[in-house]
Amino acid sequence: MTQYPLLALIPLLPLLGAAYNAFVGARMQKRFGYAAVHVPAILMPGISFVITVLAFARLVSLPHHERVLTTTLWSWMPVGSVDAGVAFLMDPLALVMCGFITFVGTLIHIYSVGYMHEEPSYWRFFSYLNLFMFTMLVLVLADNFILMFVGWEGVGLCSYLLISFWYKEKKNAVAGMKAFIVNRIGDFGFLLGLLLLFWSIHGVTGGSSVVFRNIEEILAQPAVREALSSQTVLGLSLISMIGILFFVGAMGKSAQIPLYVWLPDAMAGPTPVSALIHAATMVTAGVYLVARLHFVFALSPLVMSWVALVGAVTAVFAATIGFFQHDIKKVLAYSTVSQLGYMFIGVGVGAYWVAIFHVMTHAFFKACLFLGSGSVILGCHHEQDMRRMGGLKKFMPVTAWTYFIACCAIAGFPFTSGFFSKDEILWKAFDSGNLLFPGGGLMIWALGALGAVCTAFYMFRSYYMTFTGEYRGAHGHNGHGGHQPHESPRNMTHVLVVLAAFSLVAGFIGLPHLWHLPSYLHHWLDPVFSGSAEIIRSAGHGSGHEWALMIFSVALALTGWAFARWLYRDNRNAAPSRLIESKHPLVCGIHRLVYNKYYVDEIYDAVFVGFVMWFRKICDWIDRNIVDALVNFAGLFGRLVGRVHGLTDTHVVDGAVNGTAWSIASMGSALRLVQTGNLRTYLYIAISGAIALVIMNFILFG
């Protein structure tokens, strides 16, 4: 555990940038123009990237199994056994994540200089972007759960701020709110998982901690493992319940099946935001969490298979929705959800390093795709509907080429980064041995393969619809006057080229063992995941199977590409339009179902949001009419105050009135009737009172 004080600078620099822009940005922008805003904003993540490289150099120099750099700033919550401190930890896994976050982040900062160039609140955008970098880096570098939770919800906040960046339209604000609340549901699961883990360890060993390394050491002891898996809560073993709860957190953040609804709506934000947050970095936080807690997940086969299954189902489900989407960013959003499904398959079957490999490669090509779509949108003057694009290859050659390369990568064409990482995941899924049911690996692999075909199809569909054929843009016809789509400025295209290059090259650091070539990434991440290595058992298929699968997945990618090319190239083929207008009930039904995203959003609104809104009305009514009335001394106060104060406030008085049958106030007015003012009634009462006294004296005291 070598101390490395520079670590603290990595997250703090972007924070500095964010603070600078937030407080001073507006004035600087007015006085010195845009440069004064975006130069420091780009510089900060850049320096963080440089420090990450230095840290990498420092790590490499350390022996294989002690590659951990830490720095502790101050102890944050020293209460009881909760020993959380503001401390950062850089181990190989964190380095990989930190590396591509800072690298892709800096590139996207450069890109957004071009993309947002005429935005009035330019400074606000960059301060939010820097704030996001800060929170993401805190999430990745945190050495304990609570600091990670700070990063975890911090990124949720930044995604909220950035999605509703153009807050003037109501739908953007609503999308931002939806993202935050769905993330918050995930965080609810994360919190409960953390508490359950913390206290169950405390129950077993008497001492507990929130720091990952301590927990890993504690869980390494067989006695603790046996105790955690034997005790049950709500029918599940303790360790699997902890795993499921953490996975709920991961689902919320990484948009898996039940909690993915916010990601497509998150496209309401500016495209660089979608690229940075909703493609490359934030959404992978869930995968990072599961990878970081590999020692927890590995212990319970049930959770492993659950994660893999959810990943696989999400992969296929999101891919199918991608077929009929017209908005280019929605297509990419659903592709992100489906690619995340693949990562969770990787983590679910225990191939952690492969999942991280896919996270990295996905960061490159998905960022490239999103930025490509960004430059397309900018080129066509904020037009996002693919049906009104087409033939942009002529106008935007660089964007077209980089988009094409990224599509090949994501589809998994041979020798692209996507091919290596996705194929490795499919192979590990096929070969995994420790899923619950023996055939599990095969089924997950099958779903993955189906997803791969769909991915190839809808990606190339989007390519062909936008870049081939003739321009269907609304402004002016092909070839003369009007607003011609134009190529994006240099600072955007250079970023696209870099990313496209990386999405080709990145694959070579994780070559499959089949080719007996050194897999640097596997070797690099090995010490991190050594803890659960012996638990993960492979089904022991020969390398023959691996070759067959590799060829089969390439074939899948090609078929997907061919299909898309046949249907959508230069949109000559009328088949897709015929399919849409066809009256055939079954086809039309399926099309409408898929086009409307299986009506998931509508179902959620009706069920969950509906229930909450209904229940709040009930609570409010109870509060105003029953609690208020009952507690006011049985209506004395309410009715009395209502009447005496001449209030016509219906809620208060109604509530109080119906609680007055035996209220003191009504007794009060009854007493006034007794005081008639007639002397003889007084005497009568006096005498009867005396007699009552005498009788009472006898009855009570004999």
Add this chain to the structure above:
Amino acid sequence: MQQDLTAFCPEIVLVAGVLAAFVADLFLSRKPIKRVVVAAIAFVTVCGAGICLFCPASSSGLLFGGMVHADAFSVYFKALFAVAVCAAVVFSYFSDEVERDRDGEYYAILLAMTLAMFLLSSATNALMIFLSLEFLSVASYVLVAFRRRDKRSTEAALKYVVYGALASGLMLFGFSYLYGLVGSLDIVEIGRGLEQIFAGGATTSAKLIGSVSVMMVFAGFAYKIAAVPFHMWCPDVYEGAPTPVAAILSVGPKAAGFAVLIRFLISALPAGTIPWPAIIGIISVATMTLGNIAAIHQNNIKRLLAYSSIAHAGYMLMAVSAGSPDGTSAVMFYAAVYMLMNLGAFVVVMSVRASAGGSEEISTYDGLSKTQPLLAVLMTIFLFSLVGIPPFGGFIGKFYLFAALIKKAGYWYYVIALAGVVNSAVSLYYYARIIKAMFLKEPVSGNNIMKRAPAAFAAIAVILAVPVLVLGVYWSPLYLFAERSTDIFK
């Protein structure tokens, strides 16, 4: 005999004062300075009586053959009456409700009433009790009826007379039976006799007559302190009577009633006889609750203060039911604090009544904080003290009442304490209605043409408010004085 007279000097001073007042009224009639002279005489005599109280001879023992017992207990109450009547003389002088031409008699009768109170608080003989009670009642009937041409004053007096006569008739009848049973009029002998009857195996009919007669005697006292079954006269009389009279009625006779009640219960009804703590407890809860609840809906300020005085009688009865020396000292302390608060409140009522042309509705108090801020602040002090909110004296008084109860630690005592607590919370509401009117409402346009009330009322109110505030913080001298004078239990 000679020694008795020296001990009796406060009463002698008062008698002299009464005579002087009547003579002065006769000789100086129809001269303007008559009012001043008679008032001065009254003031001087009451102060003289007060001072004589503290000369050494005054608390020596049984006088006039056991008729009167000048002990520390009665000295405390006599001091209380002296202070109350001093204040009464002053604010009656300035009040326009007392007819200017006949107020010579007013002060004379006031002094007579003081004398009656002095006697009542020290009477230890049935005859003396009945005599001083009747004397006190008669004096207060005349005062209530003082405004001859006012319908309300006459009606109030009529009700007071007939009700009072019935109650004292009942008491007389009760005493006659007690006399028959025990053969003596001295309450200590009565106590011993009753003890024999209830302890020895006397015939059940004797027990029956004993308890009936005690209940009848109690009726007389209950009428005087306006406890529940005998409280009907109180609201009408306070509303009808001229305000100074209502003020002194709500403090003087009520405290005297408590003095004689305590003395009678302690000496005439020792432990074995009638379980009077339980009965008094039940009556106290009934009195408190009725006083508070009925006061909520009042719109006439004097009627509201009448019900509030009934409620406070209930609180004091609560401590009486504890029956312990603590209980008695708590009642005595509370009587003193209550006297200050209630007189203060009535003085403010008089002042507002004078400046608002005689209207007694609570609505006349709207926006008083703007038109007469000093009065509003003083009234707030008195009202919050009546509720029993800490920084004021009223809280300390109530604190001692509850302390006496809880110290007895019986099941029913907790129930009574709980009832007392709930009642004082409920009482906040009707007191706060006045405060709300004064502070939170804007003055009705008609009101702010108020002509200035005599400054004397404000002065008296301030003089009364100071001890209420001081007692809230430093109250040990008064408490020591009250505690020392519960010697009749030793």
Add this chain to the structure above:
Amino acid sequence: MNPGLQHFLVLSAALFACGLLCLVTRRNAIGLLMGIELIINAANINFVAFSRHLGNDRAGQVFALFGIALAAVGVTVALAIVFALYRNFNKSIDVDDASRLRG
């Protein structure tokens, strides 16, 4: 046979009852005063009877004397007030008219 203690007690009880009844039923102010007188005299009879029964104990008789005196005092004041009632309530001494103070 000459009347014993019980006879006097019965007489006074009867007088007492009449007094109470008269108080409750009469509408005329003077009638009420009569009722009051009856009650006080019933008590006086009691006192005198008991003092005789207790062997000529003088306290009872003294009390009776005082009772009579105080009854007289009470009645005079009451009559003065009834007179004021007569003048203020336009020549009527009906008790029920004087019931404007209520609530």
Add this chain to the structure above:
Amino acid sequence: MEYQTTSTLLTWMTFLPMIGAGLIIGLVILNYVFSLSKAALDNVSRAIAFVSTLGVLLLAVRLWAGFDGNSTGMQFVHHFVWMRQFNIEYFMGVDGISITMVLLTALITFVAMIASVPWWGKIEGQHFTGKKVPGYMVMFLLLETGMLGTFCALDFFQFYIFWELMLLPMYFLIGIWGGPRKEYAAIKFFLYTLAGSVLMLLCMIGLYYASGPSTLVDGTPAQHTFNIMALSAMGQAGFFAGAAPVLGFAFSKIVFVGLFIGFSIKVPMFPFHTWLPDAHVEAPTPISVILAGILLKMGAYGMLRFNFQMLPDAANWAAHTIAVFGMINIVYAAFVCLAQKDLKKMIAYSSVSHMGFVLLGMAAMTPQGITGAVFTMVSHGLISPMLFLIAGVIYDRAHTRDIEGFGGLAQKMPEYSGIMGLAFMASLGLPGLAGFIGEFLVFAGAFVKFRLFTVVSATAVIITAAYYLWTIQRMFLGKLNDKWSTLWDLNWRERITLYPLGVMVIIFGFYPLPVFDLMNKSLHALMDVVCSRI
């Protein structure tokens, strides 16, 4: 245990405002003699009030500097016999539990004082800061004396006097300077709290008579005592278990319930909370700030000092029910918040929800739970004043608090939206801000004892996020409602009040150590006492 006087700092702190109030009253009386102009009188009384609250704040800083965090005993003790007959002593002292509250009171009162000064911008019509200023300032200072006295008092009788002393000024402050339905709100507030404190009076006397022999500060022996320290020692030694049963129930249980009801009305706990929204909606902004910032904490502080410290056995017996009520507070109030149309009412209900965390944390009685509860009191004491100041800012400009009535304010008032965003995020418990730490610790503490309640309460985290974000969206985002196109951004007076609180919320979010140092030792000592009873 003898606590001789060590310093009179606390007495000075408590009675400095009262001296200020006296000065103002003297000024008003002098005004009758030679009448100053109304403006001069107002400004002088504002100056006096400002100086007094500032003085209290400086003394509070001195207190913080002098306070030694790792001793669990009482510090800055000022102790002498007040009323010998009833063994009543004037006993002021502060320990880990009350130090944070005293400092918070000094700070929040000072901030509220600044908020009571009319802002130099445009004043239309009868703004509350212009109406009857001397009376307002007197009541304000008396309120501060009452609050400081309550937190420092260590003699039950003295505590009770300060507890009720605080009621009067509050009644007038809400009643006279309040909004349209001010009378109703003022009397409701007064009656609720009085009903509770009247119950406390009985329990106090009951405890007094059940307490064993002890010695006063000047050595005279006394059979009973009001001294809280002595009563706690007896309670912890199980002395009250032997006391005679009351109304058929065990003595310590009945006294616990009585005191608990008195305090829970103030917290406010579920069935007794209906006074809070009315009081907040009608009270002027600075009074809402004090009401939410400090008065709610008194109930919780009272529970810690009396219910848990004096009657540990009964505390364990009732822990479960308190946790249930805490949970109801959290979840129920969160849902009601969703349904509110009035901004201030919504913030009031959110205060009820946050105080539910305090209850849950206290009931858990684990180190994390109790520290979390007291830290939530501190963080809520910083956040809710910010929220009410924010509501005040918009009310001063638009004279309406209807959330739906606004829209797109962010365009017209960017700075205001920024500070509002910070406050809302802190209030919904965003990690990295003060709100989260208290919440997390309470969840961590309560999870081990009441697993189900914690899970249900944790769902409220989502609902809290929902109603805050929905409010932001309806008020600040979206299209600018043209009716509000004339609103102007924060002026300097509002900045002075909001920014210090905002900075503290952020600092305590990342660096809560100074607060933990102050209170950890005493709270854990209290926790050991109660836990050792199981």
